[in-house]
Amino acid sequence: MKSIINTALSQYGVTELVGQKHNPVILDYFEKIGHTWVTTDETAWCSAFTNWVALECGKEMSNQLTARSWLKVGTETKQPDIGDIVVFWRSKKNSWKGHVAFFIGYSEDKKYIYCLGGNQNNQVNIKAYPIYRLLGFRKLNNSITQNLTK
Template identity: 70%
Template sequence: MNNVLDIALEEYGVTEVVGKNHNPRILTYFKEIGHRWVTTDETAWCSAFANWVAFKAGCHKSGKLNARSWLKVGTKVKIPQQGDIVVFWREKRSSWKGHVGFFIGYSEDKKYIYVLGGNQNNQVNIKPYPTYRLLGFRSIKKTFKPILDAA
C-alpha cells in the first residue's frame, strides 16, 4: 500500500461532532494546510482532508478547499492506481460543487468507485460513489526526492 493510503487509513473513523462543539482533529486538517480561519467541522472538508493527507505524504496538493481544484493537481490518469485522487461532480456536472478522495477500486460491475475520503457521511471512511459522476483521476507524486544515506 502506498504512503497516501497509509496516512488516510490512520484517520479512518474521524467524525464530525454534532452540535456546537467541533472535532479538533478535523480542525487540525484545516490548520495544518494553512486554512486557520476555519473554526467549525461543519465547513465542507473533503478537500481539506485530501490536502492534509497529501501534505503529510509529501505529495502535490491543491491547497484549496473546493474538490474540483484537484482536477489541476498532479497528472491526469485514465487507469487509476490505489491512492490516486478521484474527483466527482455534485448536483450537476456543470456545478462548482464536487467531492474528492482517494481511489480504492471499482465495484465488480464498475458502476461504483470506492473512495477513501473525508466528509463522507461526515466522517473519514470508504464509500462507493456512482461512476457516472466521475470527473477525473489524478496521480499525485512526491514533491521531493528522499535524501539517501551517505554511507
Template identity: 50%
Template sequence: MQNILQIAAGQIGVQELAGEADNPVIVKYAHESGFTQVNDDETAWCSIFVNWCCEQAGLQRSHKMNARSWLYVGKTINKPYAGDIVVLWRESPSSWKGHVGIFLGYTKDRNHIFVLGGNQKNSVSVQAYDASRVLAFKRLMASQGLEVPKPLLTLGSRGNEVMKLQVILIDLGYDCGAVDGIFGPRTKEHLSAFQTSENLKEKNGVYDEHTQKKFQSIY
C-alpha cells in the same frame, strides 16, 4: 514516510461532533494544511482532508478548499490504481460543486467506485459512488525538495531560478508549459493567476519578494 493510503486509513472513524462542538482533529487537518481560517468541523472538508493526507505523504497538493481544485493538480489518468485521487461532481457536471477523495477500486460490475475520504457521511470513511460521477482520476507526484527561487524575475528572465519558478507553478496546478528556464508570456500569465488567487499585493506576473514569501509559506 507512509503512503497516502496508510495515512488516510489511519484516520477512518474521525467524524464531526453533534451540536455546537467541533472535532479538534478535523480542525487540525485544516490548520496543518494552511487553512488557518477554519475553526469548525462544519465547513466542507473533503479537500482539506486530501490536502492534509498529501502533506503528510509528501505529495502535490491543491492548496485550495474546493474539491474541483484537484482537477488542476497532478497527471490525469484513465486507469487508476488504489491511492490515486478521484474528483467527482455534485448536483451536476457543470456545477462548481464536487467531492474529492482517494480511489480504492471499482465494484465488480464497474458501475461504482470505492472512495476513502473525509466529509463522507460527516466522517473519514469508505463510501461507494456512482462511477458516472467521476470527473477525473489524478496521479500525484512528490513535492518534496522543491526550491523556492530568488527574486526578482520578470518577463524575459532566463536561467535556473526561472526553472525553479516554473516547477513550483506546475506543482501548484498552474500549467505554465515547458520547464525551460525562459520567463515567457505563459509563465507570466500563470504567475499572475497565482498571485491573484492568493490576493498578493502585486498581481502583475512579476516574481517579487511578496510572492517568494508566499511560496516559502507553502514549501
C-alpha cells in the same frame, strides 16, 4: 515516504461532532494546510482532508478547499491505482461543487467507484460513488519540497 492509503486509513472513523463542539482533528486538517480561518467541522472538508494526507506524504497539494481544484494537480490518468485522486461532481456536472477522495477500486459491475475520503457522511470512511459522477483521476507527484530533499 509515507503511503497515501496508510496515512488516510490512519484517520478512518474521524467524525464531525454534532452541536456546538467541533472535532479538533478535523480542525487540525485545516490548520496544517494553512486554512486557519476555519473554526467549524461543518465546513466542507473533503479537500482539506485530501490536502492534509498529501502534505503528510510529501505529495503536491491543491492548497484549496474546493474538490474540483484537484483536477489541476498531478497527472491525469485513466488507469488509477489505489491511492490516486478521484474527483466527482456534485449537484450538477457543470456546477462548482464536487467531492474528492482516494481511489480504492471499482465495484464488480463497474458501476461504482470505492473511495477512501473525508467528509463522506461526515466522517473519514470508504464509500461507493456512482461512476457516472466521475470527473477524473489524478496521480500525485512529489511536492517541490520533497523533490529538493532527494
